[in-house]
Amino acid sequence: MDADEFRELGHALIDWIAKYRETLATRPVMSRVVPGEVRTHLPKQPPARGGGANDLPGLLEQLVMPGITHWNHPSFFAYFPSNTSFASILGDLACAGLGVQGMSWQTSPAATEVEEVMMDWLRQMVGLGEGWTGVIQDTASTATLGALICARERASQFAQAGPGLQGDAPPLVVYASAQAHSSVEKATLLAGFGRAHLRSIVTDDNFAMRVDALRGAIADDITAGNHPCAIVATSGTTNTTAFDPIAAIADVAEEHKLWLHVDAAMAGTAMIVPDCRSLWAGIERADSLVFNPHKWMGAGFDLSAYYCRDPQHLIRVMGTNPTYLRTLQDGEVSNFRDWHIPLGRRFRALKLWFYILDVGVDAIRARLRRDIGNARWLAEQVAATPPWEVVAPVPLQTVCIRHVAPDLDESALAAHNLAIARRINDSGAAYLTPSIVDGKQIIRVSIGAETTERAHVAALWLLLQNVAAGTV
């Protein structure tokens, strides 16, 4: 492909994407292919000769689109919002077109410095103080693993330089609520702590971590001769967007010198709305936090923002300095390769930059308020329509509901609600996530696609009622 062919194919692909986004609402949200169906239509061997990329829209329509579940669809209510705005798409395009490696400052200074500025813009947008420094990572899972490794090293006086976790020091222990995301357990295990040293702290009626239980668990560990190391608090749990009480947890962390990491993957974006900031009051006292502009905000996946109060600590744990990576500017610049697990880095800040420039902070804030309003509206409708019930508080944009059909025991109720969710997903009209909260099978409605208006939420509510009533 030469530059002229690239121009032609690129224009065609841009047009195809524009058309795709314009017609998104007419497509079934969840893909309807069966396992293996996409694979079947692809050749088993790679082509010896080229020339097969002359009709990219055709390839995508024919082979890919049947297997796409549409995350930017206005009736996407599953998992979490994953907005990839138009401006963000162009940021990714520019990133690929430049094709640079931002591992060190020198290997493309703009990649480092635009990222520094964007992380500072974002810091201001969510109302964090100047003491925080940010770096882009791929996902909250990776960032949380990094935070727990940092915590491990601080608590062990940097045992990585010696025996690692394989010395005879008392075992380090991690604390997180029973509602913490699965990535917290995964990170604890991958970092080598072992499940035996992860305490799952019970939650209160709002699904927030109980600080008395946290204190009790720490006391028990101290008595047992263990070494409390880190607390992972969640601002906005996956299931119900519950908020652990950061300030009270920070008291405990300070008292026992524990690392406090805050997982605000989805809900961090909410802090662009000043009214929401009371939900994570105390955040300034955490050691690290992660949130994902690639979720509710609008910078396409992957763009996870990791903030910490002491980047030198990060560099001490993650840094390497082989001769082939040394540059003249080391010491006076940030070499972001030393701030996380991977060495190589894309120029991801471009998509955040283009997006913020295009939309502006006021409009982002207005859209978030719209989504929060839509969630409250849905919760009110559900609460006012027995035997439907809202099973958890709705601080943000996630509504957990279930249909308590009469004369069904818990097991039958679970099957009934799971069947409602699956029927809706199979219909193509909307896509949502069944889950289990407090032992109950529930239907989880996560609102926040860029294109989701009140009318889409109202249509979902009607559909839920009709499916439950068996009329569709």
Next chain:
Amino acid sequence: MDADEFRELGHALIDWIAKYRETLATRPVMSRVVPGEVRTHLPKQPPARGGGANDLPGLLEQLVMPGITHWNHPSFFAYFPSNTSFASILGDLACAGLGVQGMSWQTSPAATEVEEVMMDWLRQMVGLGEGWTGVIQDTASTATLGALICARERASQFAQAGPGLQGDAPPLVVYASAQAHSSVEKATLLAGFGRAHLRSIVTDDNFAMRVDALRGAIADDITAGNHPCAIVATSGTTNTTAFDPIAAIADVAEEHKLWLHVDAAMAGTAMIVPDCRSLWAGIERADSLVFNPHKWMGAGFDLSAYYCRDPQHLIRVMGTNPTYLRTLQDGEVSNFRDWHIPLGRRFRALKLWFYILDVGVDAIRARLRRDIGNARWLAEQVAATPPWEVVAPVPLQTVCIRHVAPDLDESALAAHNLAIARRINDSGAAYLTPSIVDGKQIIRVSIGAETTERAHVAALWLLLQNVAAGTV
């Protein structure tokens, strides 16, 4: 930005990228900005109002381009090739435009199944047997960390489900050559083994791991009551593209039941050329291997291919199964979220697919042969021109040289060669990496940008001679 504005801005950006690539050779390879210079021109606060993304080419030219080091430049000889082909750029564009999350099969079946097929195409291209299964990761650093964690868990009988590394089992030990990439040490430390349990095995005159020394280190560890766990062998070291003897190392691994991970980050691509495959003879006996199509091949960063022989092992170590991630198809499909550290996944297979379709395997093979030929040519020129010398064998596309100017001691020689490299980098005419090999300060010439022809290598050779002679 609405769909029509996206069309207009998208076309303009495509045209700008095409023009950028067409004029690449006229730009200085290494950015000339000073630390802080790019940052200075960006506003300190994010804009409240939008509308600032109406001239993306203008923004890029004015604010970004001065801070770009051009990795796709024909005179880029630094680090490693990092080719981002035109077709790959369009693959990234399609990925962003679709904006899907491929964490589970159901969340976009095409993302999983196209990846399965591409990983199988790639397996065939580099001549690996059918027993290998591949998954896309971001970087070799992350993949190697994953491999070492898998090794750790297999050797410890999955201690992550219990005390992790914090039990009283004998310490697990990792072995790698003294020429292994810095990411191997980093992964060993992050995985919790501790530097005290990483053995740096001496290398032979070709900078390849000495198997007798490996055997000796393992015997010493067994005597000391330690538990040998994993060997990381390198196919193509960063400094000199040295190849550890995989077959002999595999014998040792089998004998002692060690995990054998092969880091072929840069050189794996070479195996598309069948003549090169003898360099990693024995590869079929490894447990895992990683190589980066985002380096020498042409699929833009980030696209690292991790292959293993037993994906169930990967899933056992990396898998999670919270209720909110369960889907109807679990058990009959691959949920790639369980194959690595991150949960979320982009649709990265698209760029590999578009690239291979566009170019075809024959043309990739021809280009790799061209680069290997250019490296041999340069090595011959250098060897024939004393006091220049080639300091390491040249099995592939990296040539390590130095100018042994008369009457200089080692320290002055080091300064002299570092000065040559810096002078060339500062000139903008070419970009290469100074490094230290065998205690000697050398100049490392890594050949392999898509656009690099013999003429560019010849121009570099002339420049090197002129700079050394002080005539430029």
